[in-house]
Amino acid sequence: SKRTMAVTKASKDQKYDRQLRLWGDHGQEELENAHVCLINSTASGTEILKNLVLPGIGAFTIVDGHKVSGQDVGNNFFLSNNSIGRNRAQAATELLQELNTDVSGNFVEEVCVFNYEHTCLRLGSVLWNANIPFLVCRTYGLVGYMRLVVKEHTVIESHPDNALEDLRLDQPFAELKNHIQSYDLEGMGKKNHSHTPWIIIVAKYLEKWFSEHNFQFPKNYKEKEAFKQLIRQGILKSEKGTPEDEENFEEAIKNVNTALNPTKISSGVDDIFNGEQCNDITSQTPAFWVMTRAVREFVHNDGGGNLPVRGSIPDMIADSEKFITLQNIYREKAMQDASVVSKHVESLLQSVGKVCETLFCKNAAFLRVVRCRSLVEEYSVETVNKDAITSCMDSADGEMVLYLMLRSVDRFYQQHSRYPGVYNYQVEEDISKLKLCVNSLLQEYSLNVNVKDDYIHEFCRYGASEPHTVASFLGGSAAQEAIKIITRQFVPFNNTFIYNAMSQTTATFQL
Amino acid sequence: MADAEEPEKKRRKIEELTEKMAVDGGHGDSGDWDGRWNHVKKFLERPGPFTHPDFEPSIESLGFLLETCKILVIGAGGLGCELLKNLALSGFRHIHVVDMDTIDISNLNRQFLFRPNDVGRPKADVAADFVNNRIPGCKVVPHFNKIQDFDESFYRQFHIIVCGLDSIIARRWMNGMLISLLSYNDGVLDPSSIIPLIDGGTEGFKGNARVILPGMTACIDCTLALYPPQINFPMCTIASMPRLPEHCVEYVRMLQWPKDEPFGEGVGLDGDNPEHIQWVFQRAHERAADYNITGVTYRLTQGVVKRIIPAVASTNAVIAAACSTEVFKMASSAYIPLNNYLVFNDVDGLYTYTFEAERKENCSACSQVPQDLQFPPSAKLQEVLEYLTENASLQMKSPAITATLEGKNKTLYLQTVASIEERTRPNLCKTLKELGLSDGQELAVADITTPQTVLFKLKLTS
Numbered sequence: 001s002k003r004t005m006a007v008t009k010a011s012k013d014q015k016y017d018r019q020l021r022l023w024g025d026h027g028q029e030e031l032e033n034a035h036v037c038l039i040n041s042t043a044s045g046t047e048i049l050k051n052l053v054l055p056g057i058g059a060f061t062i063v064d065g066h067k068v069s070g071q072d073v074g075n076n077f078f079l080s081n082n083s084i085g086r087n088r089a090q091a092a093t094e095l096l097q098e099l100n101t102d103v104s105g106n107f108v109e110e111v112c113v114f115n116y117e118h119t120c121l122r123l124g125s126v127l128w129n130a131n132i133p134f135l136v137c138r139t140y141g142l143v144g145y146m147r148l149v150v151k152e153h154t155v156i157e158s159h160p161d162n163a164l165e166d167l168r169l170d171q172p173f174a175e176l177k178n179h180i181q182s183y184d185l186e187g188m189g190k191k192n193h194s195h196t197p198w199i200i201i202v203a204k205y206l207e208k209w210f211s212e213h214n215f216q217f218p219k220n221y222k223e224k225e226a227f228k229q230l231i232r233q234g235i236l237k238s239e240k241g242t243p244e245d246e247e248n249f250e251e252a253i254k255n256v257n258t259a260l261n262p263t264k265i266s267s268g269v270d271d272i273f274n275g276e277q278c279n280d281i282t283s284q285t286p287a288f289w290v291m292t293r294a295v296r297e298f299v300h301n302d303g304g305g306n307l308p309v310r311g312s313i314p315d316m317i318a319d320s321e322k323f324i325t326l327q328n329i330y331r332e333k334a335m336q337d338a339s340v341v342s343k344h345v346e347s348l349l350q351s352v353g354k355v356c357e358t359l360f361c362k363n364a365a366f367l368r369v370v371r372c373r374s375l376v377e378e379y380s381v382e383t384v385n386k387d388a389i390t391s392c393m394d395s396a397d398g399e400m401v402l403y404l405m406l407r408s409v410d411r412f413y414q415q416h417s418r419y420p421g422v423y424n425y426q427v428e429e430d431i432s433k434l435k436l437c438v439n440s441l442l443q444e445y446s447l448n449v450n451v452k453d454d455y456i457h458e459f460c461r462y463g464a465s466e467p468h469t470v471a472s473f474l475g476g477s478a479a480q481e482a483i484k485i486i487t488r489q490f491v492p493f494n495n496t497f498i499y500n501a502m503s504q505t506t507a508t509f510q511l
Numbered sequence: 512m513a514d515a516e517e518p519e520k521k522r523r524k525i526e527e528l529t530e531k532m533a534v535d536g537g538h539g540d541s542g543d544w545d546g547r548w549n550h551v552k553k554f555l556e557r558p559g560p561f562t563h564p565d566f567e568p569s570i571e572s573l574g575f576l577l578e579t580c581k582i583l584v585i586g587a588g589g590l591g592c593e594l595l596k597n598l599a600l601s602g603f604r605h606i607h608v609v610d611m612d613t614i615d616i617s618n619l620n621r622q623f624l625f626r627p628n629d630v631g632r633p634k635a636d637v638a639a640d641f642v643n644n645r646i647p648g649c650k651v652v653p654h655f656n657k658i659q660d661f662d663e664s665f666y667r668q669f670h671i672i673v674c675g676l677d678s679i680i681a682r683r684w685m686n687g688m689l690i691s692l693l694s695y696n697d698g699v700l701d702p703s704s705i706i707p708l709i710d711g712g713t714e715g716f717k718g719n720a721r722v723i724l725p726g727m728t729a730c731i732d733c734t735l736a737l738y739p740p741q742i743n744f745p746m747c748t749i750a751s752m753p754r755l756p757e758h759c760v761e762y763v764r765m766l767q768w769p770k771d772e773p774f775g776e777g778v779g780l781d782g783d784n785p786e787h788i789q790w791v792f793q794r795a796h797e798r799a800a801d802y803n804i805t806g807v808t809y810r811l812t813q814g815v816v817k818r819i820i821p822a823v824a825s826t827n828a829v830i831a832a833a834c835s836t837e838v839f840k841m842a843s844s845a846y847i848p849l850n851n852y853l854v855f856n857d858v859d860g861l862y863t864y865t866f867e868a869e870r871k872e873n874c875s876a877c878s879q880v881p882q883d884l885q886f887p888p889s890a891k892l893q894e895v896l897e898y899l900t901e902n903a904s905l906q907m908k909s910p911a912i913t914a915t916l917e918g919k920n921k922t923l924y925l926q927t928v929a930s931i932e933e934r935t936r937p938n939l940c941k942t943l944k945e946l947g948l949s950d951g952q953e954l955a956v957a958d959i960t961t962p963q964t965v966l967f968k969l970k971l972t973s
Contacts, residue, residue, distance in 0.1 A: 021810070043600075055621075071546035071549040074600070142836075159858060318754065424557065465550040472831070477825070490716070491858070497860075504720070
């Protein structure tokens with residue numbers, strides 16, 4: 001019933017409140033419409049799923065043909081000892097499902113012969129062709145590994161930390177110019193003077209500077225300091241001649257450096273504009289590219305080389321009326337620009353929804369596109385990223401050696417149908433066998449690097465174990481990357497992530 | 512040749528089977544099943560090239576974790592739930608958990624030991640029950656308490672303490688408690704009096720994990736500058752010049768509610784009461800409309816009133832995992848612990864930064880260097896109070912200042928007890944000279960941020 005639905009929505013809003021503040025209701029909707037597939041309910045796998053089930057993923061399917069072993073129960077929170085001998089996918093599904101009744105979980109009993117390399121490459125190809133994002137995760141001893149394989153992932157809402165404001169002080173649009181003109185700083189009473197927004201102050205003093213400096217912006221450190229001094233001289237003085245306490249002027253001075261940043265399109269966004277997808281718009285083109293093209297048209301035809309105005313300004317010392325009026329100047333310009341972009345969208349092809357366009361324009365300066373190389377490209381001798389591997393191996397104790405070791409233990413598995421050092425008696429004798437695998441790997445890819453013996457010993461020591469705390473670290477990391485892909489918010493990594501639990505360090509490589 | 516191979520093959524087969532039993536067997540007498548601790552044992556029973564110099568592989572080590580090692584987990588929330596799971600699956604059985612809160616529906620998106628039916632129950636109790644049921648043999652002991660309810664005798668019993676707190680004040684208190692347990696022989700720190708503190712914190716997609724060896728490495732107070740003070744809007748903005756929706760909410764919370772007392776005399780604003788929040792929301796919305804401010808929503812209102820920090824399961828999982836790995840390393844000497852601070856952020860890809868936070872030479876908590884207070888004799892006590900609260904390295908909340916005058920202990924100012932506050936308030940306007948304080952005088956300051964009084968030496972400048 002409608003009432004039940006309203007009650008359910010309200011309690012879901014309460015339950016998910018803390019995460020809704022991060023990705024919004026629209027992000028949550030994407031999450032609730034998503035269906036993920038986990039292959040192999042190892043500890044790493046169930047930890048990943050836990051972090052997707054808790055925030056309310058729509059559905060999950062576990063594919064696993066293994067039977068639960070005593071060892072499995074020992075490191076996996078979602079397997080209990082009375083499930084030993086049962087199908088692992090089924091056992092894990094039950095305990096994961098129990099975490100959140102909003103989520104639908106099911107399982108398929110199917111064995112994936114985990115010769116990592118072989119299976120990953122085959123599965124990778126299928127998913128690549130089907131455009132389904134693939135995230136490979138593994139915990140091997142104290143090492144965590146993730147590989148993201150997605151052809152193209154576009155992000156509108158990247159939520160950058162420390163984004164620069166879009167104030168247009170170097171190129172004020174007409175409405176802003178008029179608004180600045182309406183202020184007469186010299187003729188103002190004290191109260192108004194002390195509560196004028198710093199944006200206006202900087203703009204006014206910029207005009208003054210222009211008239212004295214042949215219409216050139218303050219360019220270097222010296223000139224910027226002089227500009228700040230010019231502003232400082234504008235602070236009202238008391239009858240005795242001492243400067244009054246005008247916090248808004250102090251704000252203006254503090255913000256000079258960033259305020260004078262020229263308005264321009266970042267190279268990242270420029271690259272996106274020049275992307276192939278941007279040029280050939282068809283009825284199949286995803287909304288992201290249609291909008292990008294529309295914004296590009298705007299930039300060239302209406303924006304004078306600039307993106308649509310973002311429309312937001314930071315809070316600043318000012319009285320309410322002055323601040324709100326100024327804020328609305330920016331907001332209205334942003335809405336105007338967005339509707340011009342809208343017209344371009346219409347003329348290009350299709351309507352992608354009003355909300356989408358406003359959101360797009362607001363985020364135009366922060367668009368991101370992530371393209372991962374395929375697994376075939378990573379593993380192929382012709383296309384292996386030799387440079388990245390060799391240069392990273394300059395720091396012999398960095399994370400790259402761990403990547404090479406993971407590749408090597410997979411070779412070991414191919415040769416011996418087992419991983420090195422699983423049993424105590426194997427540790428010593430497997431070291432030399434594993435070393436042969438390392439050398440053959442390096443040779444095959446013509447990698448002129450040195451892998452220290454210590455790492456070969458260490459990886460034999462690991463005995464393909466999966467300590468829970470390392471699996472849990474990976475579980476948190478991987479789940480959030482999956483959420484980024486699903487919600488299209490925040491930016492996924494590209495494309496190989498390594499976690500070293502010994503040193504508590506991580507690295508990301510593009511392989 | 513064939514003859515020689517057969518006995519060798521046989522020998523290997525027997526070895527493998529015995530190995531299998533040794534690896535899969537484990538402690539038969541503790542009711543464990545075969546293979547239960549396989550993943551853990553590899554790090555306790557095998558030598559390795561990167562182990563801690565003190566590490567000795569031994570089959571007894573697992574027994575230490577299972578039977579002897581005692582861990583205290585502070586907090587049973589986002590980090591606490593993860594910590595309990597991680598420790599239990601790493602072989603720890605004697606775990607105590609302290610948490611003063613009860614379960615709220617908004618916890619359920621990440622505090623996975625709790626279910627909708629548990630709302631209202633103490634977190635510590637429910638968390639302990641869940642883990643003890645899910646992980647046979649694990650004996651988590653819950654304490655539905657504030658950390659301040661316990662004294663040294665309680666904390667002293669633990670080998671390692673790991674914190675998943677959501678308050679800097681609580682962290683500093685815990686930090687101070689462990690520092691007070693340190694003993695020095697002839698000025699030399701007795702290592703057996705050190706209880707390692709592993710501390711984790713998260714906020715949205717950011718987090719940090721650190722290892723503190725009290726008396727040896729940087730403590731919480733050494734790095735106080737890393738914790739930025741909370742944003743409080745200026746009163747004049749709230750009262751007469753609102754610009755943001757947040758200003759409108761703060762106006763209602765701080766000015767309108769005390770005036771209107773909408774739910775009765777003396778009834779304070781309860782952020783967890785939806786009716787209260789609804790009242791604040793409506794009036795904040797009205798105020799915003801008066802000033803042409805948009806953006807006041809119920810969610811924003813609640814966020815401002817409760818100072819809500821966004822939170823997700825994933826960040827808590829990562830940070831708690833890092834902390835738990837450190838607990839394991841500490842308890843087993845398996846590897847050199849994190850030295851000593853890890854920062855994590857997965858807004859754009861995954862970013863970590865690991866560095867060694869340095870001890871502060873004159874840290875008010877751990878340096879044993881007497882703290883100086885320099886003021887002219889004409890300075891008012893109010894100025895001293897402001898210094899104690901505003902100084903970045905001290906950041907006290909409501910310090911109580913006492914001094915020994917004419918052989919008697921005199922309270923100069925105390926805020927936390929209404930009657931004493933009223934009695935000592937006039938002292939704030941008196942000068943240090945008027946109060947009879949002399950150069951070199953010791954002032955004892957008590958505050959919620961530390962379990963022990965901090966001694967300051969007053970230096971009267973001319």
